[in-house]
Amino acid sequence: MDASLTVQSIIEYFEEKLRHQEGYMSGSGSGSEPQYPMMVFHLGPDDGGAMLVEGLTRLWPQFRQEIPFLSAQPGAGGAEYGEFTLREDGKYAVSPITADRVTDLAAGLSSADNHFKSYDRIVAYFVVDTVGLNDPGGFDKYLDVVSRAESAMGIGNSMSMLLVLLDESNKARSELAKQIKNRLAEIAPDATYSICLLSNRRNDHRVAARDIRKLATAVIAVSNNRRVETVQDMFFNHRLFTAGYAREEKPTADICQFLVTALINRLSSLPPAGDGLATAKDLAQRLGISQNGTIVTLDEYARDKFASLLPAPQQLELFPRRDRAEFPAAPASMPASDFDEWTMGAWSAYLAGLVAEARAGLDLNRVEKERIAAGYRAYLRTSFTAGEFIWLSEHPERIDACFAVSREPIRQLGTLEYAVEYLKYLISSNEELRALCRGEVDRACREAVEYMADWNGLVRSMSTLHQVQQGDDFNSFYNGLFNDYYDRHAHVIEGDFKKTSSRDGLRTFFYKAVDGMLHDDAMSRALCASFESELRQRLGQDNVNNRVSHMLDPGQVPAYLQTFFSLGAPFRSFILLEAGSLSSALNIPAGTAVYNTGRGSAVEVLYLYALNPDNIMYGGAM
Amino acid sequence: MTYVYAGPDPSCRAYSPRLSEKRDALLWECSRGADTLVLETPFGGSATTLFPALCAELESVDIRKEKFAEIRPGVWARYVSAGAKARMNGGCPLHREACTYTVLACETDGDVCTVHAPAENRMSLPSLDVPLQIHVEVYPVTKHVFLKPQPVFTGFFGIELPGPNAGVPGDGTLAYTVGGIRVPVTDEMLAQGTVYVKSDTEPRVISANPGLKLN
Numbered sequence: 001m002d003a004s005l006t007v008q009s010i011i012e013y014f015e016e017k018l019r020h021q022e023g024y025m026s027g028s029g030s031g032s033e034p035q036y037p038m039m040v041f042h043l044g045p046d047d048g049g050a051m052l053v054e055g056l057t058r059l060w061p062q063f064r065q066e067i068p069f070l071s072a073q074p075g076a077g078g079a080e081y082g083e084f085t086l087r088e089d090g091k092y093a094v095s096p097i098t099a100d101r102v103t104d105l106a107a108g109l110s111s112a113d114n115h116f117k118s119y120d121r122i123v124a125y126f127v128v129d130t131v132g133l134n135d136p137g138g139f140d141k142y143l144d145v146v147s148r149a150e151s152a153m154g155i156g157n158s159m160s161m162l163l164v165l166l167d168e169s170n171k172a173r174s175e176l177a178k179q180i181k182n183r184l185a186e187i188a189p190d191a192t193y194s195i196c197l198l199s200n201r202r203n204d205h206r207v208a209a210r211d212i213r214k215l216a217t218a219v220i221a222v223s224n225n226r227r228v229e230t231v232q233d234m235f236f237n238h239r240l241f242t243a244g245y246a247r248e249e250k251p252t253a254d255i256c257q258f259l260v261t262a263l264i265n266r267l268s269s270l271p272p273a274g275d276g277l278a279t280a281k282d283l284a285q286r287l288g289i290s291q292n293g294t295i296v297t298l299d300e301y302a303r304d305k306f307a308s309l310l311p312a313p314q315q316l317e318l319f320p321r322r323d324r325a326e327f328p329a330a331p332a333s334m335p336a337s338d339f340d341e342w343t344m345g346a347w348s349a350y351l352a353g354l355v356a357e358a359r360a361g362l363d364l365n366r367v368e369k370e371r372i373a374a375g376y377r378a379y380l381r382t383s384f385t386a387g388e389f390i391w392l393s394e395h396p397e398r399i400d401a402c403f404a405v406s407r408e409p410i411r412q413l414g415t416l417e418y419a420v421e422y423l424k425y426l427i428s429s430n431e432e433l434r435a436l437c438r439g440e441v442d443r444a445c446r447e448a449v450e451y452m453a454d455w456n457g458l459v460r461s462m463s464t465l466h467q468v469q470q471g472d473d474f475n476s477f478y479n480g481l482f483n484d485y486y487d488r489h490a491h492v493i494e495g496d497f498k499k500t501s502s503r504d505g506l507r508t509f510f511y512k513a514v515d516g517m518l519h520d521d522a523m524s525r526a527l528c529a530s531f532e533s534e535l536r537q538r539l540g541q542d543n544v545n546n547r548v549s550h551m552l553d554p555g556q557v558p559a560y561l562q563t564f565f566s567l568g569a570p571f572r573s574f575i576l577l578e579a580g581s582l583s584s585a586l587n588i589p590a591g592t593a594v595y596n597t598g599r600g601s602a603v604e605v606l607y608l609y610a611l612n613p614d615n616i617m618y619g620g621a622m
Numbered sequence: 623m624t625y626v627y628a629g630p631d632p633s634c635r636a637y638s639p640r641l642s643e644k645r646d647a648l649l650w651e652c653s654r655g656a657d658t659l660v661l662e663t664p665f666g667g668s669a670t671t672l673f674p675a676l677c678a679e680l681e682s683v684d685i686r687k688e689k690f691a692e693i694r695p696g697v698w699a700r701y702v703s704a705g706a707k708a709r710m711n712g713g714c715p716l717h718r719e720a721c722t723y724t725v726l727a728c729e730t731d732g733d734v735c736t737v738h739a740p741a742e743n744r745m746s747l748p749s750l751d752v753p754l755q756i757h758v759e760v761y762p763v764t765k766h767v768f769l770k771p772q773p774v775f776t777g778f779f780g781i782e783l784p785g786p787n788a789g790v791p792g793d794g795t796l797a798y799t800v801g802g803i804r805v806p807v808t809d810e811m812l813a814q815g816t817v818y819v820k821s822d823t824e825p826r827v828i829s830a831n832p833g834l835k836l837n
Contacts, residue, residue: 311803318801318825320817324763324778344810344817349794353806 005454005507006461007260014256014514021518022252022528022601031578031598034063034224035231036121036159037109041072041149042084043142044129044165048213050092052127053084055217059597066114068105070097072126072149074141079148099152106153122158123224123235124150126193127216131167136179143187150192159235160193161223163216168201168562169209178618185613188240195240197611202558203567215245215560218606222574222595230593233572238610244559244570246551249602250531254468255478261462262482263513267497268459277391277398284402286383287441288376292421293405294428295437297376301368302427303420306358310419311350319343319350336418337411351419355426369436376437380444386455386501389448392441403438447502454503477538485523489516530600532582545585551575551605552589559607563615570607577603624734625677630741636727637746647713648723651746655704656727659737662690662698662717665751665833669724670739672697677737690717701728719754719789720833753833756784760798760825763818778818779825786813795834800825 040056042049053069060067064086071082071094081102082094110119126146133139150160164184168174177199188195196219200212223234234241277283288296311318316331320343331339340347384392392399406429409421427433468474486493493513500509517523529537535544550556554570561567572593577583579596582603588594597604636658639650652658661669676693683699685691688706690698698717702710716723725748728737740748759782764773781798784790792809799805800821807827811817819825829836 315801315803317820318803319805320781320798320811320819322814322817324776324818326820344814345808346805346811349806349808350803353794353804 005458005503005510007264007458007465008461010458010510010514011253011256011260011465013511014260014517015253017514017518018252018256018527021524022250031059031596032221032225033115033117034060034067034123035117035226036123036224037066037114037116037119038123038125038220038224039068039070039106039109039153040125040127040220041070041146042127042129043072043145044127045132046071046082046084046094048129048131048165049084049094049127051213052216053092055214056220058599059217059221062115066109066116068109070102070105070149072145074138074145079145079152081149081152099148102149102152103154106155109155117226120157122153122155124153124158124160125163125220126160127163127165129165130177130180131165133176133180136176136183139180139183143183146193159231161196161220161235162191162193163196163198163219165212165216166197166199166201166561168199169207174201181616182618184240185617188613191239194235194238196234197240197242197616198560199242199562200560201562202560203562204558205562206558208558208560211245211247212560214247214604215243215606218245218574218576218604219243219608221576221597222572222593222606225595227593230572234608238571238608240611240613240616241571242559242561242563242567242609242611244554244557244567244607244609245604246557247602247604248531248548248551250529250534251468251470251474252601254470254474255527257465258468258475258478259482259517260510260514261465262479263486263493263510264459264462266486267494270494270497277388277395283398284405287399287402288379288383289402289405291405292407292409292425293403294424295376295434297372297379297437298428298433299424300375301372302358302424305368306354306423306427307420309354309357310416313416316415319346332416333414335412336415339415340411347415351422354419354423358423358426359430369433372433373436373440376440377444380440381501381505382499384444384501385498386448386451389445389501390452393445393449396442399438399441403434406434444501447505451500451502451506454506458506473538481523481526485517485520489520492516530578531602532578532580532600544582545587548582548603549586551603552586552592554607557605557607559609561611561616563611565615567609567611571610572608574606574608575603576606623681623730625680626734626736627674627677628736628738631727631738632741634727634729634738635741635746636725637740637743637748639723639725639748639750641716641750641752642713644712645716647710647715648725648750649713650725652704652707652725653727656729657704657735658702658707659685659726659728660690660700660702660714661724661726662700663722663724664696665721665753665831667722669697669722669726669749673737673739716752718791719752720795720831722749722751722833724749751833753835754789755835755837756788756790758783758796758827758836760827762824777822778820780816780818781825781827782816783807783812783814785815788812790834795831796827796829798825798827804828 042052049071057064069084071084073080081097081099083097084092085095087093109122126149128142130139146162164180166177166180168177184195184197198212198215200209201207223231313332322344327334327342408425409418411418413421496509496512500506518527526537532544535547554573559567573591574593574595575588576595576597578598578600579594583594634653634656636650636652636656639648642649648660650658663669679693680699683691683693685699686701690700693699700714702714726737726740728735761780763776763778763780765776767774786809790796790812792807792812794806796807797804800819800823827836
């Protein structure tokens with residue numbers, strides 16, 4: 001295992017799986033769609049661009065192949081381009097492309113195969129993420145890249161929007177942001193594109209780095225819809241604007257944290273016990289060692305590999321005899337020693353040939369040795385608990401005593417049975433293979449010690465979590481949900497947990513436990529409920545409305561820009577949610593447009609404010 | 623004794639091994655005063671390819687007891703001093719047949735014995751393959767039945783093996799195949815002389831040693 005397991009990593013795994021599952025269950029692609037063909041250029045660090053692409057493709061998965069998401073950066077020859085493509089691991093990465101390819105992609109937007117509503121306009125978005133900039137000159141280079149990209153598109157009927165994401169997370173960054181604002185105030189009156197200015201420092205003085213990209217996604221979504229007046233406003237009437245934004249979403253992270261910590265707390269009450277082995281009479285058997293001292297995994301190997309080489313019972317008749325007489329009994333059931341005597345030692349010699357072949361096979365095949373080791377490792381893990389392994393690690397003499405036994409099978413066994421047992425004896429008495437298996441016991445013991453350290457570390461790591469602050473209704477609801485689930489599955493969960501005795505096993509156990517919750521019908525239904533349904537389950541419909549309605553007052557929603565003067569009233573207001581019972585139950589003010597996201601995982605509000613360039617101009621020029 | 627494998631020395635060489643008239647002893651030519659290391663290896667093999675690794679193994683076995691000693695499975699050696707060779711009028715008695723003998727000249731100085739590689743000369747080879755010809759007969763066992771003109775097959779085949787003193791090892795070198803299995807011939811079977819196999823098809827006797835020739 002590359003790193004020790006923490007409660008945080010399990011929660012992240014759970015959250016990722018749950019969000020993925022929510023994606024399937026909360027509807028997809030049935031919301032509003034882009035009106036015009038569009039292209040998105042991202043200027044800045046690629047990871048920020050990837051987040052934007054993920055947001056937009058989550059909103060419009062059906063347009064993933066129709067909207068080019070490109071990276072454009074200053075570089076040799078003025079601009080370098082890349083295309084965001086989905087990798088096998090589900091993440092987006094940038095592959096370099098040429099300016100000609102940009103032209104081709106722009107030309108392809110009007111293809112008859114696409115599914116946009118109108119084709120009389122093409123929309124281009126240039127999202128400039130200034131987080132990586134260190135000097136104002138870099139911003140001018142970005143503006144140059146925007147011009148070059150527009151040229152590369154080579155389209156006459158395009159509308160463009162520049163979304164500038166400012167980083168004002170500290171004093172030095174704020175100073176740079178001021179100079180960028182000044183530059184924007186200068187160019188805005190004559191710009192060929194509209195400018196949306198968003199800062200991670202909100203007008204309530206809080207810094208919201210993550211939400212700024214969700215906000216940019218929302219701005220892009222609402223600016224390209226069938227309401228012509230909105231499009232007109234955002235691209236032509238208000239050339240410089242900013243936005244207020246708020247979001248209420250399902251507390252998925254908190255739900256995952258609550259359930260994972262509840263699971264760990266339950267399991268913590270199951271103390272590992274190993275002392276029982278002190279008086280165990282079946283220790284050898286649990287180690288997979290037979291009364292003759294053969295080892296279970298090696299027995300299986302002997303059977304698989306060599307049993308097929310043994311003659312069939314009727315072939316034993318073909319062995320020699322001193323005279324023309326029948327054997328006294330069927331050869332297969334004769335004692336091996338008798339058959340050997342009747343056949344003048346030919347049976348022993350025949351078996352010796354098989355043995356030599358077996359030995360040669362063992363000498364040669366390292367891959368098979370590793371397979372044997374893995375098989376025995378797996379056997380041991382099902383046979384002992386972590387506590388028992390730790391006890392064994394403190395009593396190696398008990399293990400050695402079990403491994404010391406090795407007896408030849410008695411020759412009174414039937415001929416073929418003896419042959420099988422003899423081959424097993426031969427394999428199991430091979431010193432190298434025996435040492436291999438003995439080493440696996442040591443390894444399992446070592447891993448159990450590491451496992452206990454990891455488990456204790458995992459329990460300790462819960463103290464690093466912030467407490468879930470969703471209120472009593474949340475705790476009560478998810479406590480009941482978890483207890484019901486656990487009580488129904490305690491036998492399996494606790495059984496699996498007791499069998500876990502290694503670091504890797506611990507991680508696997510928790511991943512499996514999390515997967516188990518997501519696969520359980522009742523649990524999954526509750527966990528994958530939409531934002532609205534989840535709230536309704538806990539609070540009832542009235543409280544759902546209350547939870548959201550405060551956002552319908554623009555005064556309660558922070559703007560993502562600090563200005564010298566009041567922003568005044570928004571020129572456009574939106575509520576973004578899955579159209580359904582919530583939108584009809586809410587008392588949505590006149591003039592607030594409902595944008596159907598087709599997904600029930602969140603409710604967002606977006607207020608657009610026109611900006612006067614003077615309102616963002618600071619003393620001193622760039 | 624330490625053994626060192628050295629290059630050919632024209633003044634110290636052994637060559638042209640051959641069988642005595644009675645085919646029971648090995649004769650060879652040797653430089654005056656040179657001792658000889660006689661090596662017996664599997665039929666058709668080359669003893670010189672075993673060197674120099676064989677030197678270390680020779681050190682742990684006493685090969686000067688006037689008889690062949692086993693160095694490793696299938697490889698035997700006997701040290702014949704110049705004096706002993708002179709006393710062997712009829713040659714060095716063969717250890718066994720169906721194998722290859724190689725003679726290498728050597729000289730001992732104190733505790734170090736230098737074994738010289740043979741010269742590359744086709745006229746004076748250092749090795750001699752000694753095959754062993756044996757007779758094995760396989761036959762259906764029949765019996766006369768009253769009123770039947772022809773003998774009737776009994777269901778058994780007889781295998782007439784060479785006797786225990788024919789020089790055939792009872793280690794599975796000789797075997798018979800029948801019905802998909804290979805049954806090794808043991809010393810006890812050789813001592814028995816004729817053994818019987820119950821089968822509808824005739825067993826086929828085979829030799830794993832190309833030097834052990836069946837007729």
